[in-house]
Amino acid sequence: MIDIDLSMVNWARAQFALTAMYHWLFVPLTLGLSFLCAFFESIYVHTKNKQWRAITKFWMTLFGINFAIGVATGIILEFEFGTNWSNYSWIVGDIFGAPLAIEGIFAFFLEATFFAVMFFGWNRVSEKFHLFSTWMVAIGSNLSAVWILVANGWMQNPVGMIFNPDTARFEMDNFAQVVFNPVAVSKFIHTSSSGFLFASLFVLTISCWYLIKDRHIQMAKRSIVVASVFGLLSSSFVVFTGDESAFLVAQKQPMKLAAIEGLYKGRTNAPIIAAGILNSDKKPGDNQDPFLVKVKIPYLLSLLANRTLNSFVPGIDDLVYGNEEQKIESVASKIVKGKAAIKDLEMFKQAQKEKNSSKTEILLASFRKNQEYMGYGYLNKPEEAIPPVAIPYYAFHIMVALGTLFPVIFTVFLFYALKNLLTKKRWLLPIGLISGFLGLLAQQSGWVVAEVGRQPWAINGLLPVKMAATNLAAKNVQITFFMFLVLFTILLIAEITIMLKQISIGPEEGR
Amino acid sequence: MISNFDYATLQQLWWIICSIVGALFLFLTFVQGGQTILWQVAKTELEKSLVVTSLGRKWKMPFTTLVLFGGALFAAFPKFYATSFGGAYWVWMLILFSFIIQAVSYEYRKKPNNLLGETVYELFLFINGSIGILLIGAAVGTFYTGSNFTLDLYNRVSWDYTLLGINLRGLEAAFSLFNLSLGIFLVFNARILGALYLLNNIDFSLTPHLESRLRKGTWNNFLIALPFLLYVFISILFMKGFSVDGNGIVSLVSSKYLSNLLAMPYLMILLLAGIILVLYGVLSSSFKKSTMGIWFSGFGTIFVGLVVLCLPAFNNTAFYPSKLDLQSSLTIFNASSSMYTLTTMTYVALGIPIVLAYVIYVWKLMDSKKLTAKEVIEEESY
Numbered sequence: 076m077i078d079i080d081l082s083m084v085n086w087a088r089a090q091f092a093l094t095a096m097y098h099w100l101f102v103p104l105t106l107g108l109s110f111l112c113a114f115f116e117s118i119y120v121h122t123k124n125k126q127w128r129a130i131t132k133f134w135m136t137l138f139g140i141n142f143a144i145g146v147a148t149g150i151i152l153e154f155e156f157g158t159n160w161s162n163y164s165w166i167v168g169d170i171f172g173a174p175l176a177i178e179g180i181f182a183f184f185l186e187a188t189f190f191a192v193m194f195f196g197w198n199r200v201s202e203k204f205h206l207f208s209t210w211m212v213a214i215g216s217n218l219s220a221v222w223i224l225v226a227n228g229w230m231q232n233p234v235g236m237i238f239n240p241d242t243a244r245f246e247m248d249n250f251a252q253v254v255f256n257p258v259a260v261s262k263f264i265h266t267s268s269s270g271f272l273f274a275s276l277f278v279l280t281i282s283c284w285y286l287i288k289d290r291h292i293q294m295a296k297r298s299i300v301v302a303s304v305f306g307l308l309s310s311s312f313v314v315f316t317g318d319e320s321a322f323l324v325a326q327k328q329p330m331k332l333a334a335i336e337g338l339y340k341g342r343t344n345a346p347i348i349a350a351g352i353l354n355s356d357k358k359p360g361d362n363q364d365p366f367l368v369k370v371k372i373p374y375l376l377s378l379l380a381n382r383t384l385n386s387f388v389p390g391i392d393d394l395v396y397g398n399e400e401q402k403i404e405s406v407a408s409k410i411v412k413g414k415a416a417i418k419d420l421e422m423f424k425q426a427q428k429e430k431n432s433s434k435t436e437i438l439l440a441s442f443r444k445n446q447e448y449m450g451y452g453y454l455n456k457p458e459e460a461i462p463p464v465a466i467p468y469y470a471f472h473i474m475v476a477l478g479t480l481f482p483v484i485f486t487v488f489l490f491y492a493l494k495n496l497l498t499k500k501r502w503l504l505p506i507g508l509i510s511g512f513l514g515l516l517a518q519q520s521g522w523v524v525a526e527v528g529r530q531p532w533a534i535n536g537l538l539p540v541k542m543a544a545t546n547l548a549a550k551n552v553q554i555t556f557f558m559f560l561v562l563f564t565i566l567l568i569a570e571i572t573i574m575l576k577q578i579s580i581g582p583e584e585g586r
Numbered sequence: 587m588i589s590n591f592d593y594a595t596l597q598q599l600w601w602i603i604c605s606i607v608g609a610l611f612l613f614l615t616f617v618q619g620g621q622t623i624l625w626q627v628a629k630t631e632l633e634k635s636l637v638v639t640s641l642g643r644k645w646k647m648p649f650t651t652l653v654l655f656g657g658a659l660f661a662a663f664p665k666f667y668a669t670s671f672g673g674a675y676w677v678w679m680l681i682l683f684s685f686i687i688q689a690v691s692y693e694y695r696k697k698p699n700n701l702l703g704e705t706v707y708e709l710f711l712f713i714n715g716s717i718g719i720l721l722i723g724a725a726v727g728t729f730y731t732g733s734n735f736t737l738d739l740y741n742r743v744s745w746d747y748t749l750l751g752i753n754l755r756g757l758e759a760a761f762s763l764f765n766l767s768l769g770i771f772l773v774f775n776a777r778i779l780g781a782l783y784l785l786n787n788i789d790f791s792l793t794p795h796l797e798s799r800l801r802k803g804t805w806n807n808f809l810i811a812l813p814f815l816l817y818v819f820i821s822i823l824f825m826k827g828f829s830v831d832g833n834g835i836v837s838l839v840s841s842k843y844l845s846n847l848l849a850m851p852y853l854m855i856l857l858l859a860g861i862i863l864v865l866y867g868v869l870s871s872s873f874k875k876s877t878m879g880i881w882f883s884g885f886g887t888i889f890v891g892l893v894v895l896c897l898p899a900f901n902n903t904a905f906y907p908s909k910l911d912l913q914s915s916l917t918i919f920n921a922s923s924s925m926y927t928l929t930t931m932t933y934v935a936l937g938i939p940i941v942l943a944y945v946i947y948v949w950k951l952m953d954s955k956k957l958t959a960k961e962v963i964e965e966e967s968y
Contacts, residue, residue, distance in 0.1 A: 139693055146649070147689035151682055153656055154671060158679060161672025165741050168664020169923045176661035177934055179654035184941050187646035188948045195643055195966050199952055208948075239924070243740050246924040424739050545672035546742050551755060555679055562683070566690055569701035576699035 083549040084541045087159040090556045094151050095526070096519060097563045101145035101570075103518050106220060106267055107274020107309070108138045109213035112193075113206075114301055120206050130294050133582035134278070135209075137574060139194060144570045148563060159552060163533055163543035170236050170247040171226055174254075178222035185215030220267050228259025231525070232327045233534050238446055240423055240439060245537070258327060261319045262525075268312035269521065272481055273514040275306030279488060280511030281578055283504045286497060291581050296497055299507075303489035310482035317478060318379065324528075325380035325388070328535055331528035333391045334464045335471035336376060337365045341390035341398065347375035350472065353465050359391050359458055391464070395457050406457035413452025416445035450537040459539075462530040470523035477517040484510055588932045596928040597918045600662035601899050603935060607655045608726075609891030612772065613884045614648035617641050618715035619780030621688075622773070623807075624708060627781070627799040635696075635962040636796065640787045641780070642692040642968035643952065647945075649685060661931055665741060665921035666906055670725075673735045673743040674756025677725050684718030692968045719776050723769025724759040729898040730822060730843065731762050732909035746910060764821050767814045768894075774811035775864075775887060778804055782871055782880035789956035804879070805872035823847075827898070828907035828915055836904050836912040846901045853893050860889030 112135050119127035153175055156164050164171075192200055192208035200208070229235075235252030236245045247253060279302050282295035325332045332338075337353055338345065351369030374384045381388070387401055397405030419442035426434040454460060488507060491497050497504075529535065533543040591599070620641040628634040660667045671678050687710035694700045695707035733756070734747040747758045759765050781804040790797035827842020839845075847854050867883030870876035899905035904915035922928065961967070 140697070143690045143693035146646070147686045150649070150653060150685055150689070153653060153660075154678060154682055157656075157660070157667045157671025158675055159672075161668040162740075162742055164660065164672070165664055165668035168660055168667060169927045172657065172659075172661030172664055172667070172923070173927060173931055173934075176654070176657035176931065179650070179657040180934065180938060180941060183650045183653060184945060187650040188945050190646060191643045191952060192948060195639075196952060198961075198965060199955065204951075247927050247930070250926075250930045421739075428739075545675070546744055547672065547675060547755070548753065551675055558683065562686065565701070569690070569694055572699040572701050573694060573697045576697070580698075 081541060083547055083552055084544045086549050086552040086556055087544050088540065090159060090552055090559065091152075091155060092526070093556065094148065094155060094559055094563070095522065097559075097567070098145065098148040098152060099518060099522055100515065100567070101141050101148065102220075103270035103273040103514075104141050104277055105138070105145050105216050106270030107272070107305075108134060108141065108277065109209075109216045110271060111274055111278060111302065111305060112138055113210045113213045114305065115298075116206050116209050118301075120202055126293065127297070129582045130297060131209075133294070134298070135193065136577055137281075140570060140574050140577065142190070144566055147566060151559070159545055159547070160533070160543045161545040163538065166244040166538060166543070167236075167534060168244075170229060170233075170245060170253060173247065173250070174222040174226040174229075178219050182215050182219035182222060185211055185218065189215065217267050220270070221263050224263040224266055225254055225256065225259045227525075228256045228262045229253055230533065231262075231529060231535055232256055232258035232323070233537055238449070240420060240442060240446075241427070243420065243424065245534075258323050261316050261323055264312060265316035265320050266521075268309045268316065269478075269518065271309035272306055272313055273511075273518055275302040275309060275485065276481065276510045276514035278302035279306070279484070279507045280509070283507030283510075284578070285581070287501075287504045287508065292498065294582055296492060296495075299488055299497065300492045303485045303492060307482060307485040307489060310478075310485060313478055314482070317475070321379050322382065328529070329389050330391065330394050330460065330462065331467070331524075332380060333389065333394060334462045334528055335467045335524055337464060337468045338376070338388065338390040339365050339392050341388055341393040341401070343377065343387045344374050344385050345376035345380070345388040346371035346373045347379060348472070350476075353468060355465070359395055359461055391461055395460060406451065406454070406460045409448045409451035410454055410457065412445040412448035413450060413454070415452070416442055416449040417452040419445070420449070450532070450534070450539060450542075453539045453542050454531070459531055462528050467524050467528040470520040470527070474517050474520040474524060477513050477520075481510070481514070481517075588929060591929070591932070593925045593928075594919065596925060596932060597922045598900070599932065600658075600922065600928055601905070601918045602896065603938075604655065604658050604662060605892050605895035605899075607651060607658055608895050609888045611648055611651040611655055612775075612891040613779065613887045614644070614651055615715075615719055615772070615776040616779035616783040616880065616884070617645050617648050618688075618719050619773075619776030619778065620715070620784055621711035621780070622715035623777050623780055623800075623803055624711065627784075627796060627803055629795070629799075630793075632959055632962070633793050633796045635967055636788050636793060636957060636959065637784060638692065638695065639962050639967040640784055640957050644783075645688065645692050649689065652685065662923055662928060663916075663918075663921045664923055666916050668741070669735060669737065669743045669916060669921075670733075670906060673745045674725065674728070674733060674759065675745075676754065677721050677756040677759055680757075681718055681721045681725070684714040684721075688714035688718070696968060715776065715780075716773055719773045720766075720769035721760065723772035724762070724765040725756075726772075726894065727762060727765030727768040728759050729895070729905055729907075730825065730827070731759075731764050732828065732907040732915075734758065734910050735908050735914060736911040737908075737914040764818065764825070767817045767821075771811050771814040771818060774807045774814070777807040778811065778864075778868060779880065779883055779887060781807065782867055782883055785871055786877045786880045787953060787957055789958045792959040801872055804868055808868045808872070822897070828904040828912065830902045830904055830915075830917050834917075834920065836907065836915045836917075838912070842903065843897055846897050846903060849901045850896075853896060856889045857893040860886040860891075860893065862886070863889065 112131060115127060115131040115134060119131055189208040189211035193212050196205050196208060234256050235247055235249035237248050239246045278298050282298045285291045285295040336348055349370045349372050352367045354363060354365055354367050357363045357365045376388050377386045378384055389403055393403050395406050397403055419438050423435060423438040423442055426438055491500050531539050533540045624637055628637045691707040691710045695704055734745055736744050745755050747754050781800045785800050823844045824841055826838045826840050828836055829839040829842050830836050863886030864883045867879035871879030899918055904917050906916035908914040
């Protein structure tokens with residue numbers, strides 16, 4: 076058995092969480108604001124009204140400031156798979172590397188090429204070509220999201236591949252299945268539309284600030300109209316794909332669903348927890364109530380998970396300790412089979428080295444019987460298969476609550492904007508002002524649900540995170556963790572101070 | 587047609603594709619080179635603005651190409667990706683840090699309330715162009731000199747090079763004279779390209795001194811780069827190389843890279859053509875009034891880069907050799923993705939000419955007029 080430095084694994088986990096969360100402060104804004112800039116510029120080109128040009132340039136300035144730090148924090152993520160997760164890179168590089176390469180070829184170059192035109196081409200290219208370039212930057216940014224989410228979707232729901240015992244790694248055998256993986260498709264639509272939603276909230280926040288200060292009123296009102304329409308449309312996609320995502324989680328990652336709902340004992344007609352406080356003393360397998368306080372909605376979890384009211388939704392206990400009635404195998408049983416598969420694979424590799432073909436065939440046949448459980452063979456006890464519960468539970472409920480609130484905010488703003496009453500309804504403006512911050516909270520919560528809920532797996536059910544790490548002393552990762560923490564924090568502060576200054580300067584004068 | 591390619595053809599094709607991307611990156615390091623000559627050639631605020639704005643319009647190109655280089659290696663040669671990035675940890679981490687600080691510097695440098703001040707962002711650009719490129723050169727140098735890793739039965743990498751009890755995890759690459767020379771050469775070559783690009787891109791009617799400094803700088807940087815280039819090439823011709831026999835056994839063979847060059851005369855032609863083009867670009871810009879030097883030296887750099895990346899990989903050679911355990915060395919054939927993935931990625935790569943076409947079109951469109959002082963004063967600038 077291979078020795079794993081768990082301290083290194085946890086530092087590498089922390090580093091990935093840190094860098095991904097920093098990166099995700101900026102990316103959703105890029106995804107949405109790029110399209111909003113394209114909308115504003117399209118209106119300008121259509122109406123020839125110079126104020127729309129000023130509006131476009133103002134939001135483009137903020138887009139540029141945000142874009143730069145998004146790029147800076149993004150480069151490390153791709154290479155971190157190699158530096159901190161080299162075992163992962165080798166075992167699944169055959170599948171996982173392809174979307175990253177395609178992202179580079181088709182998305183990043185689109186962004187990089189037309190970005191220069193978008194910012195410096197106002198007097199160098201025709202008006203129409205400039206508008207085309209702005210649209211290309213928006214499409215390029217979102218195309219990049221497609222490919223990275225194909226890669227992430229595959230981690231949550233590995234499809235289109237086989238395990239090759241000769242190389243002891245997973246290899247792609249169906250590219251279309253990888254690209255059109257239902258989890259990836261749903262994830263892309265959910266993530267990009269939530270990016271549009273967040274960018275709309277960002278525009279709302281800054282526009283409300285101007286209205287509160289009685290500055291740039293016309294620009295703020297116009298921006299709010301466009302952002303509210305875009306935000307409202309995006310919200311409907313977010314809700315629709317959120318439901319689809321939850322359904323897919325229930326089918327493909329039932330443990331994640333159980334964790335985000337704090338569901339320990341599975342049941343038919345399962346209610347959903349609308350709100351509740353978890354009991355921190357609760358342990359898997361005991362009889363304590365998982366909640367100190369809860370508000371539940373009957374039947375809704377069964378409906379969400381299986382699309383029928385009276386269906387069974389497994390809880391953490393069912394999934395870990397098994398449930399004969401529901402034909403759910405225990406993790407303990409899977410561990411036994413997984414360890415047998417690992418042993419067979421080791422002996423197979425040894426027999427291959429010794430060029431003993433008859434032994435190789437027998438061992439291969441034996442390995443094939445248990446190979447689907449191989450990932451479980453690296454777990455030491457059944458409870459290791461349970462992700463942290465509290466973090467994804469609270470993150471999920473925050474995300475859902477905010478996701479329900481946002482369409483209401485957009486509807487109210489759109490209504491009063493169309494009635495031209497925004498400056499009179501001053502009570503509304505502070506709500507708009509804080510909405511962007513709530514959007515950021517929802518964004519971060521979403522990724523916490525996705526990634527913390529995926530633990531302990533790097534590849535769901537196949538490769539535990541601890542087996543994915545590089546054979547590296549923990550101190551190396553500790554040092555780079557703090558280097559990133561310090562550097563990214565400095566850059567974040569710089570970004571905020573620059574952005575605040577540009578907002579305070581306002582349209583036209585900003586450079 | 588692609589579906590008829592055999593595995594070995596696909597593996598070689600993908601090494602060539604990765605090498606082309608790598609060579610294009612070396613050309614695009616004119617941005618990094620330009621960053622390191624900023625303080626030397628730009629003496630006034632206007633000159634600085636011209637230089638930074640000119641480079642700033644292209645900064646995403648080398649950055650994106652580097653990311654693509656990483657992505658292409660990940661997809662096509664995952665064992666290399668895992669071994670090199672996971673093994674030579676600190677070299678890659680420092681390279682990445684230098685690119686992180688570059689990415690914000692153009693946008694933030696002149697913005698009010700930028701927290702760190704203009705000089706710090708310029709220092710970031712300098713670090714990216716000097717240390718970043720030097721370490722990339724040192725990392726490429728290990729294709730010839732080897733690295734200190736072993737791979738176990740499951741291809742997990744162990745790295746073993748300690749100094750004062752500390753495992754340097756790849757930093758030792760910069761201690762090899764050959765690797766260091768290659769790195770220094772790349773830094774100065776990037777500075778030459780940077781000067782040539784600026785000569786091509788800027789209208790010097792209000793800043794004639796900037797032009798003369800750039801022309802002088804081209805020649806001076808060439809003089810510094812030359813001994814390192816000569817040392818690298820003489821070493822390559824006479825050093826031992828990591829040869830692979832028919833059974834996949836790796837051994838050290840004298841003058842392996844010289845014999846590779848002789849066995850692959852097209853690489854020798856490419857190398858000579860590359861050197862002549864670089865030289866012509868430098869001479870025509872240093873001693874005549876040419877502004878086209880960037881294209882000659884740029885294509886020359888691409889040709890030389892292709893040779894540097896292909897020479898240690900073809901003709902039965904291990905491209906990522908291990909000094910600790912020769913049999914752990916990586917070859918095009920043992921480090922690649924499966925045939926299915928390479929075939930799929932080859933179909934995907936058919937889109938690359940389209941990407942190149944629109945990059946060239948937009949580049950030409952944006953650079954059809956030279957960058958003027960009026961433009962950086964009155965319009966958008968960095």
